[in-house]
Amino acid sequence: MGKQETEMLKGTLEGIVLALLSGRSAHGYEITAWLRERGFPDIAEGTVYALLIRVEQRGLVDVDKVPSDKGPPRKVYSLNDGGRAHLEEFWRTWSFLQERIEQLREGDS
């Protein structure tokens, strides 16, 4: 992955994953696959798992451990109220940054 993209993902990847989970619950492997399909083909597995553990410890998601018919048991994550609040905050921050940068792009002064 380009270094620039890597750095830009910092702070946004978490929002991306939370936004995903706001649609439906999912487990780590599934999330990784999803990301790889939609524009982030080089996302490392380790990155996603680390992120999930982080948001779990912060209480933004609930975890349900369900046995799988192929492989070790899955940890299914779902967004809870704290996570939804955090996601809203993410959208606000993102919109703010986006506006600032869009202004920069157009009218240079």
Add this chain to the structure above:
Amino acid sequence: MGKQETEMLKGTLEGIVLALLSGRSAHGYEITAWLRERGFPDIAEGTVYALLIRVEQRGLVDVDKVPSDKGPPRKVYSLNDGGRAHLEEFWRTWSFLQERIEQLREGDS
């Protein structure tokens, strides 16, 4: 500054500053003031100077040391060809990320 914003700035602040410099040359203190006026009131001075040193070492900007009538000599930065190329790459990466996230925001699947 909110932690979320801090993290989101990683990777974008550099682009923001390069975009600034594409309009006109400037020195560190001036850039900091400019940022504070336009939506980033809490930017730390140290952050800007560190960033400038970084882009200088990467050869993205040219530096001109000019004496000031008030205070120590200024280091005036201007974007060079390498910097312009890097800036274009920044815009590409940014647009890419923006599209992905915008899709996420609307059609949740």
Add this chain to the structure above:
DNA sequence: ACCGGTACATAGTAACGCTGAATAGTCCCC
């Protein structure tokens, strides 16, 4: 018994922005 695919975990590294402080020069007012 082996291998590939599924699923999760972790240690170590590098990059980035922030905090807080130090240093230095100029100007102005008391």
Add this chain to the structure above:
DNA sequence: GGGGACTATTCAGCGTTACTATGTACCGGT
């Protein structure tokens, strides 16, 4: 002429994040 305000740069140390690389575990097919 001493102290404060403003201009201007630099640096050490910190926390957070994503990546790399590796390891563990479970299953099915051959």
